[in-house]
Amino acid sequence: MMMRIAIAGGGLGGLTLARILHRHGIDTVVYEREADRSARAQGGMLDLHPESGQQALADAGLTARFRSEARPEGEEHRILDPAGRVLVHHRPQPGSFSGRPEIDRGALRDLLLDSLPRDAVAWQRRLVAATPRPGGGFGLTFDGGHSADCDVLIGADGARSVARSLLTDAPLSPVATAVELSISDAERRHPDLAELVGPGNLWCIGVRRILSAQRLSDGGIRVGISLPADDRWDSYRSKRALLDGLDGWDPALTALIEAGDGPPIPRLIEVMPTGTRWDHRPGITLIGDAAHLMPPVGEGANQAMLDAAELAAAFAADPTDPDQAIRAYEEAMFTRIHPIAEMCARVQAMMLSPTAAQDIVRFFTPRPAEPAPVD
Numbered sequence: 134m135m136m137r138i139a140i141a142g143g144g145l146g147g148l149t150l151a152r153i154l155h156r157h158g159i160d161t162v163v164y165e166r167e168a169d170r171s172a173r174a175q176g177g178m179l180d181l182h183p184e185s186g187q188q189a190l191a192d193a194g195l196t197a198r199f200r201s202e203a204r205p206e207g208e209e210h211r212i213l214d215p216a217g218r219v220l221v222h223h224r225p226q227p228g229s230f231s232g233r234p235e236i237d238r239g240a241l242r243d244l245l246l247d248s249l250p251r252d253a254v255a256w257q258r259r260l261v262a263a264t265p266r267p268g269g270g271f272g273l274t275f276d277g278g279h280s281a282d283c284d285v286l287i288g289a290d291g292a293r294s295v296a297r298s299l300l301t302d303a304p305l306s307p308v309a310t311a312v313e314l315s316i317s318d319a320e321r322r323h324p325d326l327a328e329l330v331g332p333g334n335l336w337c338i339g340v341r342r343i344l345s346a347q348r349l350s351d352g353g354i355r356v357g358i359s360l361p362a363d364d365r366w367d368s369y370r371s372k373r374a375l376l377d378g379l380d381g382w383d384p385a386l387t388a389l390i391e392a393g394d395g396p397p398i399p400r401l402i403e404v405m406p407t408g409t410r411w412d413h414r415p416g417i418t419l420i421g422d423a424a425h426l427m428p429p430v431g432e433g434a435n436q437a438m439l440d441a442a443e444l445a446a447a448f449a450a451d452p453t454d455p456d457q458a459i460r461a462y463e464e465a466m467f468t469r470i471h472p473i474a475e476m477c478a479r480v481q482a483m484m485l486s487p488t489a490a491q492d493i494v495r496f497f498t499p500r501p502a503e504p505a506p507v508d
């Protein structure tokens with residue numbers, strides 16, 4: 134009998150896993166808490182790296198559609214100081230997919246959903262508990278009283294994973310406050326702001342504050358403000374509070390906040406300890422943010438998709454021995470993630486430090502080539 138694989142969470146990791154397994158003839162059910170695919174706006178852009186996110190899409194057979202939706206020009210970025218002076222302006226090679234092209238999160242999720250059979254995702258199924266069954270596998274309980282059984286459970290249920298508690302009690306700790314606003318139809322309504330942001334990303338770096346803005350493919354702009362994590366994070370629900378926090382900044386920059394469609398939405402950004410791992414337990418594992426949570430340098434989605442590709446490859450190599458596949462996946466994943474999580478922690482600390490501007494400019498400035506050794 135085919136093993137029944139349940140994937141908790143239909144985000145980028147869970148859907149990539151379902152898609153690649155489907156290509157190998159292994160069907161799964163993705164249990165997703167949202168009511169349907171359009172229940173929630175999916176957020177801004179992601180840059181997909183060749184060795185992780187793009188590799189996973191290649192394994193999923195979706196490179197062509199990715200290229201038709203992605204925006205290589207979105208790689209352009211500008212770094213400014215609070216007075217509006219340009220510190221860095223990076224322009225990518227026109228039309229090149231060799232770097233890290235950007236794609237709207239919503240477009241990427243749609244691309245994955247469209248590649249799956251209609252009944253592959255069970256919507257409105259928020260996992261609340263997974264109970265080990267005496268013969269192996271898990272009984273799953275969902276909000277609202279639904280239940281299901283599975284032989285293998287993959288926790289792809291994001292930062293606040295329910296499945297994670299079956300494997301580790303690693304705590305989450307706050308590292309920053311991120312506040313978000315959206316400016317719809319910016320090209321038409323706010324051409325000056327569209328010009329300021331350019332086709333990609335803008336970062337304005339102050340002391341323990343970063344104002345960022347990202348151009349979306351629908352002509353809108355997504356604005357973010359990163360601040361230190363503190364117990365007042367919930368107070369940034371008004372534009373006034375944010376503007377007070379950026380006192381003295383060039384009004385041309387803070388206009389990005391004034392132009393926001395609605396009130397700002399603050400949230401706490403959390404991490405798991407670097408080096409988090411767990412002892413193997415039969416019939417269950419984690420991918421993506423459920424397994425490793427490491428803002429802020431654009432690795433989370435990329436690594437979630439690579440987790441999915443590697444786990445799918447391990448299952449496909451021997452579908453009769455899922456536990457061997459899980460063991461092989463987990464060892465390789467822990468080894469891969471550890472240095473990335475260390476780098477993310479360093480960058481996170483750098484971003485909100487008093488010397489962030491100099492440090493980030495150094496980070497983005499290519500070093501001159503080493504002189505060739507003289508024989």
Ligand SMILES: Cc1cc2nc3c(=O)[nH]c(=O)nc-3n(C[C@H](O)[C@H](O)[C@H](O)COP(=O)(O)OP(=O)(O)OC[C@H]3O[C@@H](n4cnc5c(N)ncnc54)[C@H](O)[C@@H]3O)c2cc1C
Nearest residue numbers: 142144145146166259260290291421422431432433434435
């Ligand atoms: C502001 C911001 C910007 C970011 N920018 C980037 C970037 O540029 N590049 C990058 O690589 N990463 C970025 N990340 C990180 C990235 O978003 C995550 O690492 C990535 O989405 C992880 O994918 P995932 O599938 O593991 O989890 P998610 O994308 O969070 O998906 C989890 C899914 O599980 C569902 N779910 C949750 N709980 C349950 C439950 N109990 N039962 C059923 N379903 C459940 C959710 O509804 C969701 O659909 C960013 C994160 C933030 C917050």
